[in-house]
Amino acid sequence: METKYMYKDEFGNECIFLRDAYYELVCAIITDFFEETLPNNDFHSRFLNLLNTLEGYDDVYNITTEMPFYWAICIIENEWTNKHLIKNKTNDLFIEWYKKYKQKNDIVSFIIEGINEDTYIFNDKEGGKNIFLRGKYYEFISDLIKYFFNKTHEYNELDYMLIGYLNGLPASGNDKNIEKFINKELYWALSIIENKETTTVLNEKQLEEYNKFRDEFFETNNITSFIVSQS
Template identity: 75%
Template sequence: METARAKENNKMESIYIYKDEFGNECTFLKEKYNELVCAIITDFFEEPLPDNDFRSDFLNLLNTLEDYDDVYIITGEMPFYWAICIIENRWTSNHLIKNMTSDLFMEWYKKYKQENGIISFIIGGIDEDTYVFNNDEGDKSIFLRGKYYEFISDLVKNFFKKPHVYNDLEYMLIGRLNALPASGNNKNIEQFIGKELFWALSVIENKETTTVLNEKQLQEYTEFRNEFFKTHHITSFITNSTE
């Protein structure tokens, strides 16, 4: 049973909103992160939840975040390592205890994420708005990936009238947009250009989907896309680097 000190320390806002090193507004689900660490202690290691100095320090870290460096201090360590340190009430070189293996933990963690709807503890955005690549003629072109992501979001919310939920496919889309290599070509962006409907529908369904729109819907989609281009003063998601 938790003491008054533990209960007081355990009070926290559910999320922490901050700017990352790219200036993106990000959300750290710190309450869910704390719940995971507690679950590792009580459910995976089957230990009582301690009320000790190390746990107080850990909760204090979560409650006094000031910037993205503080978030990195938390997430730079694996959650099970925080759990072990709390159990032992000290920084420790142990990686697992009670003869548990990493494979057992990953099996448990996969089930935990599924049961609790965890995709990521950090919800971020597009790191850089533009991506420079070599086109087929060898010239520099620019992929407006920030605008591309914004368009996918608009499709989900304003064209298909669906809530824009952070799920596996949303996580995949952001990850792929951010992971474009520093030096690339047309092949790097083939997964995006002309596949706007695929990504929007996949985010809605939370699975890769090949749903086809009827003729009327396609016409409405074209009008919606053209209006987006007009509003944002672009004619395509790709421009010449000299423009």
């Protein structure tokens, strides 16, 4: 089984499903949480076949909309089952176990998403129409991490948070909705690098280099800002 499965979501964006990590979680629920021997039965084979024969968004959706512990129980029972938990385990116990498992295995999400829509339309304080280039914004954050700070752009809690904020901009189109992004590029890049919300002040030379880097990004992408006025 290949570790990663690349597919396009319902918005046409490239996504990655970490199916190997998902399978490892289901197995760990069986052996570590339920304290059962990993069965070599028909349902186990069926589950592996589902993971190995993915053909797009619908298949990933069908697998991940079921809770991982449900797949584990089905494998233990060797059938589709209505049982929710077994051996007197409670939901609270599972939540606590899963929290520790994610921390130990550095898991944020089993699906790495892209930016759903490249642009976001909003009104400024004067009522004028503007476009926030959120796709380019995220691309710039990634370039900052990789080429300005020379760090690996890792998919972690803060990257997950930024993608969620960008994808979750409300349809109300208020200028306050983008306040957490504009002029916060360094904050987001450094926070993703540290995987925690952080504030670092650049010295005068670094700030000059940053401004040059930003201007070169704008020139390369034929823009002058992440906000385009439509007034």
